[in-house]
């Protein structure tokens with residue numbers, strides 16, 4: 001038995017399914033999840049001392065790579081000062097200022113502890129601000145495990161076949177309307193009937209929880225128009241895309257401003273952080289300024305703020321995202337070339353520093369329906385083959401992949417050589 005197998009056996013005795021978040025359990029690919037003990041730069045090292053090139057980056061936060069010396073130094077210094085006070089600190093204002101400078105639509109921002117808290121709070125705020133109950137989301141998009149949003153959801157919910165989770169009262173779920181991603185005509189039709197009852201449209205501006213699907217031209221712009229016409233709050237869930245698709249997130253890249261934005265992952269530099277922010281007029285409805293209640297014992301804690309702010313400062317260096325996008329494009333084009341060489345139909349898509357690959361002969365994948373028609377069995381074989389070669393990809397056909405600044409040209413070449421070898425066996 002490998003150490004991972006032994007550890008997984010023990011973990012299952014005390015933790016449901018042996019994991020603290022379902023996609024980690026490898027149910028989407030089979031086999032035993034790898035247990036890690038150490039990470040440095042582009043690499044993860046498992047309990048059996050095997051090295052892997054990491055294309056997950058802790059599900060997005062590790063945009064600089066693992067154990068970045070700047071983050072380690074800043075965290076050590078903060079630990080010496082104290083790990084939390086439950087009272088205001090200067091670094092919270094520094095962080096808020098930085099977020100307002102970087103994200104085009106954010107005028108006021110509130111820190112929370114996860115992406116789930118960020119979307120949950122944004123939805124509550126939108127409902128409180130508009131006095132309406134209904135929300136619109138898109139099938140295959142995942143916004144964390146918020147009750148109102150776990151309806152036809154992506155990510156682990158889709159991988160495990162429970163997109164509508166039990167435990168959510170029907171009387172709550174009935175306020176969530178789920179439409180088709182990238183279909184603006186359907187949104188317009190729906191709003192003709194019920195537009196004046198909809199508090200918010202929430203969308204992943206690049207869908208990353210049903211693999212990687214960029215918005216088709218006009219989709220995000222159309223959502224903006226529909227929301228303006230009907231007094232509905234437009235929420236971009238940039239938990240994944242924020243600071244990754246570009247420094248200003250997907251909204252910076254596509255030039256469409258939402259009313260509210262949910263953030264997570266990169267904003268915490270690997271520590272548990274989320275945030276939601278947006279137009280001053282809306283954000284002023286949050287307590288203590290307004291009546292919409294939202295709070296958090298550990299929100300804005302100095303360790304999390306330190307890791308996050310150090311990350312945001314590092315990625316603000318000129319050219320950071322151009323280089324990262326270039327690396328991502330090399331991975332994207334190299335995977336496609338490897339598949340072509342082996343005669344395997346594959347479509348690879350990317351947006352900034354996120355990417356996804358689909359075993360399909362469709363030239364592009366823009367809808368949930370197309371995602372569901374892809375060859376998941378072939379994905380599983382490819383995943384397992386790559387894992388054996390020391391490449392750690394997301395263990396589900398419905399998750400995006402991420403690149404990091406630590407990934408070198410040699411790492412990319414190593415990855416593509418592995419892909420050529422594995423594609424030849426599929």
Ligand SMILES: Cc1ncc(COP(=O)(O)O)c(C=O)c1O
Pocket residue numbers: 114115116117119142143144145204208209237238239240264265274
């Ligand atoms: C787009 C999106 N929104 C929200 C979330 C929830 O974030 P968290 O897992 O930090 O609660 C995630 C990831 O899980 C995500 O990818």
Ligand SMILES: N[C@H](C=O)CCC(=O)O
Pocket residue numbers: 021022023024059142155156208209240399
């Ligand atoms: N797809 C999820 C977030 O982006 C994966 C993280 C998780 O749920 O554990």
